[in-house]
Amino acid sequence: MRTINMRTALLEALNEEMERDETTLVFGEDVGKFGGINKVTEGLYEKYGNRVFDTPIAEPTIVAAAVGMAITGNARPVPELQFGDFAGIAFDEIFNKMGKWRFMHGGQMEMPITLRLPVGIAGGAGPEHSQSPQALFMHGPGLQIVIPSTPYDAKGLLKTAIRDNNAVLFFEHKLLYDMKGEVPEEEYLIPFGKADIKREGSDVTVIATALQVHTALEAAEELAADGTEVEVVDPRTLAPLDMETILSSVRKTGRVLIVHEESKTGGSGAEIAAQIQEEALFDLAAPIRRIGSPDVPIAQNIYLEQFYRPSKEQIVQAVNELMEY
Amino acid sequence: MAEIYKKETQLKDYSKDVLLDFYRTMVKIRKFDEHLIRLMQEGKVSGFYHSGIGSEGLSAGSIRNVLRDEDYIYYNHRGCNQKIAKGVPLSKIYGDFLGTTEGTTRGLGAGIVHSADPSRGVLGQAGTIGSQLGIGIGTAYASKFKGTDQVTVIYFGDGAASREMLHGSLNWAGLYNLPVIYICENNEYAISCHVSETHAVKEHIADWAYGYGISNCVVDGNDVLLMHEATKEAVERAKRGEGPTFIEAQTFRHRGHFEGDPYDYVDGELLKDWKENKDPIRNFVSRMLLDKIAEKQELKTIDQEVEQEILEAIEKAESAPQPEAGRIYEGLFA
Ligand SMILES: Cc1ncc(C[n+]2csc(CCOP(=O)(O)OP(=O)(O)O)c2C)c(N)n1
Ligand SMILES: [Mg+2]
Numbered sequence: 189m190r191t192i193n194m195r196t197a198l199l200e201a202l203n204e205e206m207e208r209d210e211t212t213l214v215f216g217e218d219v220g221k222f223g224g225i226n227k228v229t230e231g232l233y234e235k236y237g238n239r240v241f242d243t244p245i246a247e248p249t250i251v252a253a254a255v256g257m258a259i260t261g262n263a264r265p266v267p268e269l270q271f272g273d274f275a276g277i278a279f280d281e282i283f284n285k286m287g288k289w290r291f292m293h294g295g296q297m298e299m300p301i302t303l304r305l306p307v308g309i310a311g312g313a314g315p316e317h318s319q320s321p322q323a324l325f326m327h328g329p330g331l332q333i334v335i336p337s338t339p340y341d342a343k344g345l346l347k348t349a350i351r352d353n354n355a356v357l358f359f360e361h362k363l364l365y366d367m368k369g370e371v372p373e374e375e376y377l378i379p380f381g382k383a384d385i386k387r388e389g390s391d392v393t394v395i396a397t398a399l400q401v402h403t404a405l406e407a408a409e410e411l412a413a414d415g416t417e418v419e420v421v422d423p424r425t426l427a428p429l430d431m432e433t434i435l436s437s438v439r440k441t442g443r444v445l446i447v448h449e450e451s452k453t454g455g456s457g458a459e460i461a462a463q464i465q466e467e468a469l470f471d472l473a474a475p476i477r478r479i480g481s482p483d484v485p486i487a488q489n490i491y492l493e494q495f496y497r498p499s500k501e502q503i504v505q506a507v508n509e510l511m512e513y
Numbered sequence: 514m515a516e517i518y519k520k521e522t523q524l525k526d527y528s529k530d531v532l533l534d535f536y537r538t539m540v541k542i543r544k545f546d547e548h549l550i551r552l553m554q555e556g557k558v559s560g561f562y563h564s565g566i567g568s569e570g571l572s573a574g575s576i577r578n579v580l581r582d583e584d585y586i587y588y589n590h591r592g593c594n595q596k597i598a599k600g601v602p603l604s605k606i607y608g609d610f611l612g613t614t615e616g617t618t619r620g621l622g623a624g625i626v627h628s629a630d631p632s633r634g635v636l637g638q639a640g641t642i643g644s645q646l647g648i649g650i651g652t653a654y655a656s657k658f659k660g661t662d663q664v665t666v667i668y669f670g671d672g673a674a675s676r677e678m679l680h681g682s683l684n685w686a687g688l689y690n691l692p693v694i695y696i697c698e699n700n701e702y703a704i705s706c707h708v709s710e711t712h713a714v715k716e717h718i719a720d721w722a723y724g725y726g727i728s729n730c731v732v733d734g735n736d737v738l739l740m741h742e743a744t745k746e747a748v749e750r751a752k753r754g755e756g757p758t759f760i761e762a763q764t765f766r767h768r769g770h771f772e773g774d775p776y777d778y779v780d781g782e783l784l785k786d787w788k789e790n791k792d793p794i795r796n797f798v799s800r801m802l803l804d805k806i807a808e809k810q811e812l813k814t815i816d817q818e819v820e821q822e823i824l825e826a827i828e829k830a831e832s833a834p835q836p837e838a839g840r841i842y843e844g845l846f847a
Binding site for chain 2: 273
């Protein structure tokens with residue numbers, strides 16, 4: 189099978205969906221002629237003209253306008269914020285409007301929005317351009333949360349997101365844009381709420397998202413050499429969350445480690461851990477462990493960055509500790 | 514609507530010291546930037562850098578010889594122009610880029626934003642451009658509340674001016690008659706977008722200030738003296754208790770939005786014109802030589818002194834250590 193990077197996979201999904209439904213609109217800062225600061229929308233403006241447009245620097249208006257477009261049924265907006273951190277600027281528009289408008293008005297309208305949000309620590313970008321805020325939105329009803337780890341998942345999930353008639357927050361880890369993986373030429377979709385087992389194992393379940401899936405796989409490789417078989421589960425969507433797959437893995441291994449780049453307190457791992465213990469406490473042989481980034485703002489200093497990003501060494505150590513129970 | 518700020522400036526109306534101070538500051542800003550880019554190319558500095566080369570006159574003119582240490586500024590993300598003009602030690606700014614303990618953040622690293630020096634009225638900057646428009650209003654409100662004559666100057670780009678926050682800020686400034694000066698560094702572009710593609714204005718961004726009853730003007734930001742005069746009037750207005758001023762200062766980036774930007778969305782001839790005919794430093798030098806304020810040699814000596822000062826600052830910043838890992842756990846709360 190051919191291999192392409194995640195940026196190309198995302199661009200293919202945008203292209204195919206814009207082709208398929210001509211009400212699909214792409215907009216945001218520098219997404220037109222410039223092709224987006226991460227070059228995910230490159231070439232779309234040339235191809236689709238006014239269906240791709242640059243907006244003023246005004247994140248609340250970008251999201252609010254998407255809501256206003258979506259609820260008419262005349263448009264399927266796919267806006268981009270340059271950094272997922274800027275969800276904070278448009279918080280009301282995302283949390284209260286995208287997420288609640290339909291329900292508040294008795295379900296009379298649809299909300300076919302896919303808001304693309306690049307996230308993650310990536311080379312000294314500092315406290316306001318490096319965060320992973322996805323868990324904030326798990327707390328907000330009405331929002332679906334996608335966080336792919338591979339080009340294959342990214343493409344299939346973005347296509348599903350765009351076709352979906354409900355609001356989607358689509359988080360893209362910036363360090364994954366250049367990462368390559370197998371993606372078939374033929375069209376495919378990946379449903380929401382379907383976790384993917386990235387590696388099978390019988391001793392410990394490691395639940396990881398985005399870049400951390402790859403770190404977990406590296407750790408699993410190393411642990412396997414010492415005879416510990418790790419199962420790596422990638423939820424792919426945090427809302428809806430595929431507890432069925434997670435629980436069946438947990439029941440098999442009895443040991444759980446959750447790894448993400450979100451800060452530890454109140455990260456998505458907190459919710460996942462809570463749900464696991466509600467359903468499977470007595471299947472556990474050890475307490476659930478979590479690794480997240482420290483609960484302090486992300487320093488710009490690239491030397492200090494390494495102390496935020498969960499490492500292979502941390503995962504190996506945590507798995508070994510779980511194996512002592 | 515907003516008027517073009519016009520005034521015949523004469524070099525003889527300024528002392529030689531003041532003129533040479535403007536010159537020295539502009540050279541410092543430019544050389545600081547050039548050396549920082551070199552450090553980036555050497556792989557010593559990571560993250561984004563948005564060069565401030567080409568707009569030195571705007572910052573030197575609006576800060577030197579008009580703002581005091583106790584006056585506040587919120588700098589924008591382009592270059593280190595305003596921080597340098599306000600007197601933040603160069604070694605501390607380099608320290609923030611190099612991530613050493615010499616930096617104002619004692620090693621956290623700050624890059625283009627987040628350096629702070631409260632002792633010189635530099636209260637920091639937002640990574641989300643334009644957020645200073647709201648924060649600066651609070652700072653001006655606090656000065657008024659306390660009854661001081663401190664002035665707050667908020668710098669922001671044309672792009673940041675499209676943030677919703679600008680309108681909330683202008684409304685407060687006008688409503689509470691605050692001692693605040695908005696300086697919109699209009700270099701025509703926000704990353705790849707020309708201001709005409711993203712702003713609904715009659716003619717100028719400064720036109721918006723009219724609706725809020727705020728004094729305003731459009732000024733050639735590359736003319737250091739004109740910039741100085743416009744700001745001085747605004748500062749005096751604020752100190753008299755007559756409230757805010759909005760200055761739109763016209764300039765242009767010599768380099769792309771960030772280091773590495775191909776900068777191919779700007780017409781080559783236009784860029785050449787700005788570089789060759791509208792360079793703030795070059796034009797100021799011509800005027801000084803023409804009016805015989807200084808000899809070529811005297812200016813050259815200043816250049817050499819500045820170069821030396823910068824090399825020493827880099828040396829100091831580079832020789833300081835990286836912080837300990839535990840640094841990230843310090844300073845979240847007072
Ligand atoms: C709120 C927010 N939106 C977007 C960005 C990303 N960004 C950084 S600089 C910039 C362009 C700024 O243009 P302008 O204000 O004109 O300043 P210039 O870079 O031209 O000096 C953008 C979009 C940001 N940092 N903050
Ligand atoms: Mg600009």
